[in-house]
Structures are given as C-alpha cells and as structure tokens.
Amino acid sequence: MSEKTGRVFSGARPTGRQHLGNYLGAVRNYVDLQDDYDCIYCIVDIHALTTLSETGKLREWTYEMALDWLAAGIDPERGTILFVQSHVPQVTELHTILSMATPLGWLTRLPTFKEKVRQQPDNVNYGLVGYPVLMAADITLYKATVVPVGVDQAAHLEFTREIVRRFNNHFGEVLIEPQAKHTDFPKVLGIDGEQKMSKSLDNHIEIAATPEEIQQRVMQMVTDPQRQYRSDPGRPEVCNVFSLQKFFSADQAERIEQECRAADIGCVDCKRLFARNLADYFAPFRERRAALAAEPDRVWEILADGAQRATAIATAVMAEVREAVGLPPRR
Numbered sequence: 001m002s003e004k005t006g007r008v009f010s011g012a013r014p015t016g017r018q019h020l021g022n023y024l025g026a027v028r029n030y031v032d033l034q035d036d037y038d039c040i041y042c043i044v045d046i047h048a049l050t051t052l053s054e055t056g057k058l059r060e061w062t063y064e065m066a067l068d069w070l071a072a073g074i075d076p077e078r079g080t081i082l083f084v085q086s087h088v089p090q091v092t093e094l095h096t097i098l099s100m101a102t103p104l105g106w107l108t109r110l111p112t113f114k115e116k117v118r119q120q121p122d123n124v125n126y127g128l129v130g131y132p133v134l135m136a137a138d139i140t141l142y143k144a145t146v147v148p149v150g151v152d153q154a155a156h157l158e159f160t161r162e163i164v165r166r167f168n169n170h171f172g173e174v175l176i177e178p179q180a181k182h183t184d185f186p187k188v189l190g191i192d193g194e195q196k197m198s199k200s201l202d203n204h205i206e207i208a209a210t211p212e213e214i215q216q217r218v219m220q221m222v223t224d225p226q227r228q229y230r231s232d233p234g235r236p237e238v239c240n241v242f243s244l245q246k247f248f249s250a251d252q253a254e255r256i257e258q259e260c261r262a263a264d265i266g267c268v269d270c271k272r273l274f275a276r277n278l279a280d281y282f283a284p285f286r287e288r289r290a291a292l293a294a295e296p297d298r299v300w301e302i303l304a305d306g307a308q309r310a311t312a313i314a315t316a317v318m319a320e321v322r323e324a325v326g327l328p329p330r331r
C-alpha cells in the first residue's frame with residue numbers, strides 16, 4: 001500500500017459528539033498514527049447493537065462522531081480509511097467462521113462478559129457473548145498488523161490473537177496476529193473528578209463545545225477537595241483541572257503548579273485560565289468542523305468511499321479464508 005510501517009486498525013462505537021476523554025484517549029492518537037501507518041478506522045455500529053435497547057440515535061451519533069474525527073485530523077486524503085462497520089458486511093461472514101474456531105468457554109469466562117451480564121441482566125443476548133469474536137473479525141478482516149490499545153483493552157486484543165492462533169493452527173497461516181501498540185494517556189476523569197469521563201454520566205466536556213459551553217462546564221469541575229479557602233495551598237497532584245492543564249496548557253503548567261501550591265492563584269482564576277486555553281486549543285477544530293457540517297453529504301460520501309476501499313481489502317481476505325476452511329468457491 002505504501003512505505004509506512006504497518007497497517008493499523010481501530011474501531012469505536014458510535015457515541016456521537018466526542019468528549020475530552022475520547023480525544024485524549026483515542027482520537028488524538030488516531031491522528032498521530034497516520035504519520036507512520038496505513039490506518040483503518042471504523043465506527044462499529046454493529047457492536048453498539050449488543051448493548052443498546054434504543055437504536056434511534058445510531059445514525060445521528062455515527063454522523064456526529066465521523067464529523068469530530070475528520071475535523072480532528074483523521075484524513076482520508078492521507079490514505080486513511082474511515083468507514084462504518086455495517087457497510088462492509090463481510091465482517092459478519094468472518095465473524096461466523098471465526099465463531100466456529102472459538103470455544104464457548106473462552107467467551108463466557110471473560111471478565112468483560114461477566115461484567116455486561118451484571119450490567120444488563122435482562123438483555124444477555126447472543127451477540128454479547130460473541131462480541132470478542134466480532135472484534136477479532138473486525139481486526140483480521142483488514143489484515144491489520146497493529147492495534148492501538150489502552151491498558152484496560154490489552155486483554156481484548158490478546159483474545160483476538162488467541163483466536164487467530166487457533167484458526168491458523170487449524171487452517172493454515174491465513175490471518176495476521178496483530179500486535180498491540182500501547183497508548184500512554186491515563187484515564188481521563190469527568191468534571192466530577194471521580195469517574196471516568198463519559199457522556200452517559202453527563203460529566204463530560206465535548207470537544208466541539210463553544211467557548212461559552214466550555215467555560216460553563218469547566219467552572220463546575222471539582223478541584224482539590226481539601227482546598228476550601230482561597231488562602232489554602234492547593235495540591236495540583238490530586239486536582240483534575242490540573243491534570244488536564246498539563247495537556248492543554250502545557251507551557252503554563254509549571255507556573256500554575258507553583259502558584260497553586262503557594263496559594264497565589266485561586267481555583268476560580270485557574271479554571272478560567274483553563275477554559276480559555278481549552279477553547280483556544282480547539283478553535284481550529286471548531287472551524288474545520290463547522291465547514292464540514294455545512295455540507296452534511298460530504299461526511300456520508302467520505303464514509304461511503306471508506307467502505308468501498310475497506311470492501312476491496314475484505315473481499316480478498318474472505319476469498320482466502322473461504323478457501324482455507326474448505327468452503328466451495330463462489331462462481
């Protein structure tokens with residue numbers, strides 16, 4: 001495909017407008033990976049069906065997420081393929097074939113499965129059990145060599161590697177065992193300073209938020225709980241505002257840290273500064289987003305083009321897989 005060092009695949013469920021946690025944990029990394037890899041990024045709408053009882057927003061969330069990703073710098077003109085999982089139906093065919101090579105006990109023993117059963121006891125569907133197999137199909141259908149993973153996702157990728165080894169042992173070296181590329185950004189906490197930033201917990205800050213919305217959310221952020229008065233010295237190491245300042249106000253972080261410890265800056269002023277820096281950081285992003293949003297068909301066209309390019313890879317891989325497992329050739 002090119003002189004790059006491998007092929008990256010990553011997918012995320014359609015969750016609509018992205019927040020700082022999505023950006024720092026994934027999107028920013030997706031953008032950077034384009035320098036060194038051929039990248040395939042997928043909005044995994046079929047995966048979303050395993051846990052959603054209401055699916056009415058899936059289209060809107062897919063569109064909004066694609067819009068954010070594109071405006072953030074995921075760039076099909078650099079060769080990146082951006083597409084929607086269900087637009088390349090071969091993934092369901094590979095999922096079925098891989099499921100034959102996956103012992104059921106592997107799946108039901110997974111801590112993630114047990115957790116989902118606990119979370120949605122009234123909706124323990126078959127798709128939920130097979131979720132990791134579908135994930136393996138996502139990755140292997142495009143012969144990805146590298147998958148970016150956070151610390152908490154490493155086990156998922158290891159599962160894919162196990163399925164690949166088992167499949168290849170049985171049918172020959174057809175599928176590629178992907179390598180993990182670990183991402184280093186720690187968990188991003190929400191404005192409550194306690195739980196992981198999440199849209200469902202409404203503790204998030206959207207990257208497409210206006211400067212006014214950013215200011216409003218930032219002013220609600222929990223800081224050092226022991227700092228009750230302006231004259232109390234602060235502890236930046238336990239303050240969520242500071243942990244984000246370090247990224248979005250990197251050139252001022254040292255000064256803020258000193259001023260906080262010496263009680264030379266109050267939390268209100270510190271938050272105002274952070275809100276301004278955050279709004280400035282995303283200003284070019286907001287501009288690109290607005291330009292793209294002005295022609296909504298453009299986003300769907302990009303996704304359709306991505307699906308077409310992904311299909312070309314998937315069709316070739318499925319021909320190899322079908323032959324390897326002995327299915328009769330299609331004429």
Ligand code: SF4
Pocket residue numbers: 223224227234235236239240241242256260261265266267268270271
């Ligand atoms: S001054 Fe800033 S870094 Fe210090 S506790 Fe307040 S918000 Fe956090």
